[in-house]
Amino acid sequence: MTTGSSVTPQAAEGDRMQKLSASEHERTALKRNGLVDRVFEITTRGSALMVLLLLGTITGSLVLAGWPALSELGLSFFTDDRWAANVNRFGALPAIYGTLVTSLIAIAIAIPVSLGIAIFLTEICPPKLRRTIGTMVELLAGVPSIIYGMWGMEVLAPFLQSHFPSVFPAGTGLTTAGLILAIMIIPFITAVTRDVMNTVPSIMRESAYGLGCTTWEVVRHVIFPSVKAGMLGGVILGLGRALGETMAVTFVIGNNLFLNATVTGQGTSIAALIANQFSEADGLQRSALLLLGLVLFLITFAVLALARFMLNRTNQRAPS
Amino acid sequence: MNPVYRRRRMVNRIIMMASLLASAFGVIWLFLILLTLVTKGVPALSLDVFTERTRMSGGGLGNAILGSLIMTALATVGGTLIGISAGTWLAEYGGRSRLASLIRFINDVLLSAPSIIIGLYIYAVVVLPMGHFSGWAGMAALMVIIIPVVIRSTEDMLLLVPNSLREAAAALGAHRWLIVLRVCYSGAKAGITTGVLLGCARISGETAPLLFTALNTNQWNFFNMGSEMPNLPMVLYQNMTINSFIPAQVALAWAGALVLTAAVLILNILARVSAARSQK
Numbered sequence: 001m002t003t004g005s006s007v008t009p010q011a012a013e014g015d016r017m018q019k020l021s022a023s024e025h026e027r028t029a030l031k032r033n034g035l036v037d038r039v040f041e042i043t044t045r046g047s048a049l050m051v052l053l054l055l056g057t058i059t060g061s062l063v064l065a066g067w068p069a070l071s072e073l074g075l076s077f078f079t080d081d082r083w084a085a086n087v088n089r090f091g092a093l094p095a096i097y098g099t100l101v102t103s104l105i106a107i108a109i110a111i112p113v114s115l116g117i118a119i120f121l122t123e124i125c126p127p128k129l130r131r132t133i134g135t136m137v138e139l140l141a142g143v144p145s146i147i148y149g150m151w152g153m154e155v156l157a158p159f160l161q162s163h164f165p166s167v168f169p170a171g172t173g174l175t176t177a178g179l180i181l182a183i184m185i186i187p188f189i190t191a192v193t194r195d196v197m198n199t200v201p202s203i204m205r206e207s208a209y210g211l212g213c214t215t216w217e218v219v220r221h222v223i224f225p226s227v228k229a230g231m232l233g234g235v236i237l238g239l240g241r242a243l244g245e246t247m248a249v250t251f252v253i254g255n256n257l258f259l260n261a262t263v264t265g266q267g268t269s270i271a272a273l274i275a276n277q278f279s280e281a282d283g284l285q286r287s288a289l290l291l292l293g294l295v296l297f298l299i300t301f302a303v304l305a306l307a308r309f310m311l312n313r314t315n316q317r318a319p320s
Numbered sequence: 321m322n323p324v325y326r327r328r329r330m331v332n333r334i335i336m337m338a339s340l341l342a343s344a345f346g347v348i349w350l351f352l353i354l355l356t357l358v359t360k361g362v363p364a365l366s367l368d369v370f371t372e373r374t375r376m377s378g379g380g381l382g383n384a385i386l387g388s389l390i391m392t393a394l395a396t397v398g399g400t401l402i403g404i405s406a407g408t409w410l411a412e413y414g415g416r417s418r419l420a421s422l423i424r425f426i427n428d429v430l431l432s433a434p435s436i437i438i439g440l441y442i443y444a445v446v447v448l449p450m451g452h453f454s455g456w457a458g459m460a461a462l463m464v465i466i467i468p469v470v471i472r473s474t475e476d477m478l479l480l481v482p483n484s485l486r487e488a489a490a491a492l493g494a495h496r497w498l499i500v501l502r503v504c505y506s507g508a509k510a511g512i513t514t515g516v517l518l519g520c521a522r523i524s525g526e527t528a529p530l531l532f533t534a535l536n537t538n539q540w541n542f543f544n545m546g547s548e549m550p551n552l553p554m555v556l557y558q559n560m561t562i563n564s565f566i567p568a569q570v571a572l573a574w575a576g577a578l579v580l581t582a583a584v585l586i587l588n589i590l591a592r593v594s595a596a597r598s599q600k
């Protein structure tokens with residue numbers, strides 16, 4: 001036993017241990033920080049999971065709200081060539097046809113133009129100008145879609161009507177809508193194409209130039225083959241945009257609710273039909289419009305998923 | 321000169337000319353649209369446009385601009401908080417796990433999902449249960465659109481922060497949450513700001529999701545989010561469609577279009593300035 005001020009070796013050892021290990025204060029601080037760590041991770045994970053919840057509830061609510069129309073109309077919803085709420089005929093064919101035709105026209109115009117801009121920006125543009133032109137194209141993507149619609153209706157449609165009256169008797173129609181959509185998606189396709197073309201290592205370009213290739217031959221035989229999937233992804237991304245675009249199309253498509261199997265005639269698209277009719281719709285009509293929304297969502301989801309799949313494949317392979 | 325060489329050079333020149341023309345074709349629309357906006361919008365601009373409320377005849381766009389500002393601001397704040405939080409998890413905790421990859425993929429798809437679908441969705445889950453159109457519904461729709469934008473840019477920017485910085489902070493004894501808040505966020509701040517500004521620009525021009533959520537009204541609405549909220553894009557839409565037989569309303573719509581486009585483009589340019597600063 002210890003007496004007075006003399007200290008046994010065991011007690012001195014214990015004292016030193018206590019000095020080395022965490023004090024009460026430090027221990028609570030550690031515990032608190034550990035707790036904050038847990039809370040932080042759980043909160044952020046909760047927010048991330050909201051993305052899945054969002055997708056689930058979007059699909060779920062549209063299926064639920066469109067179900068009455070689907071059970072009432074059955075397959076005729078997809079085959080009937082006329083949408084007439086006053087006689088309870090809800091055929092989605094004109095809208096689906098219009099959506100596909102306008103988007104394809106847009107893609108057909110936008111692909112060559114976007115490729116041209118991307119080649120210009122990456123290969124031949126002087127570096128000083130590159131930034132300016134790139135920014136201008138990107139600003140085009142920032143213009144709200146309703147502005148495109150107003151411009152299309154007040155400027156483009158009258159112009160087409162007065163200069164090509166045989167093709168555009170009314171000015172508005174599927175091709176006019178396709179043209180507006182093309183202008184809207186050019187910036188998207190251009191941005192993706194330019195970015196994937198920039199991922200090609202410059203040593204590959206220089207080697208090809210060193211062999212005596214012209215700029216076009218370098219682009220055609222060296223750059224295009226190595227970024228094919230990425231460019232296709234960009235094009236499909238643009239297609240996804242065009243399929244779901246609403247306001248710009250609503251103004252210039254003509255809003256004809258009968259199936260008009262021409263390319264230049266007036267028609268409607270899924271998004272335009274919903275925008276035009278939904279606020280006054282009720283009962284079966286509302287359910288049918290929500291079902292139409294589900295169809296559009298499924299189409300665009302499939303298209304966009306494909307685009308992402310192809311883009312991710314390029315990004316994984318190419319060093320950026 | 322060798323005919324093969326000559327042909328190759330010709331082909332090259334033609335293609336390069338074509339790509340130059342394509343660039344001119346791509347850029348010219350921006351000028352045409354801006355030109356139309358200025359020629360049609362400027363004559364209709366006056367102080368009344370900003371101070372008067374919308375009416376069937378005369379009036380201005382004051383209530384619509386205010387309503388748009390309120391909804392856009394609230395949606396941006398809410399969307400930024402959720403988006404940064406989710407983006408943080410994807411970049412700092414999720415990594416390459418299967419769940420994170422799935423969330424990333426779904427987020428990329430939602431990033432370009434049609435905005436009218438978002439409007440229908442909010443109609444089904446907010447407007448129908450509430451029984452009437454409201455500012456809350458409009459705000460929720462805009463928030464759903466901005467969240468994926470913020471998530472994407474937050475994650476991209478956090479991944480640019482070098483791992484050695486995280487390791488240095490950890491070696492000094494910092495906990496993970498402190499590392500994220502103090503080290504990662506300060507490195508990614510400018511990039512995330514760019515993303516938020518771009519998202520804000522995008523939702524301020526959105527019309528389709530507001531059609532059946534916030535709707536529109538001719539009255540002033542100061543923060544009464546429970547009732548219909550006037551907003552600029554809807555006024556443009558209505559004045560160009562159902563009110564298009566009144567020339568004054570069409571002129572007013574062009575003034576509104578000019579204001580809206582100017583606001584959106586300024587936000588876009590601010591975002592680019594912030595991005596340029598972050599690269600230095």
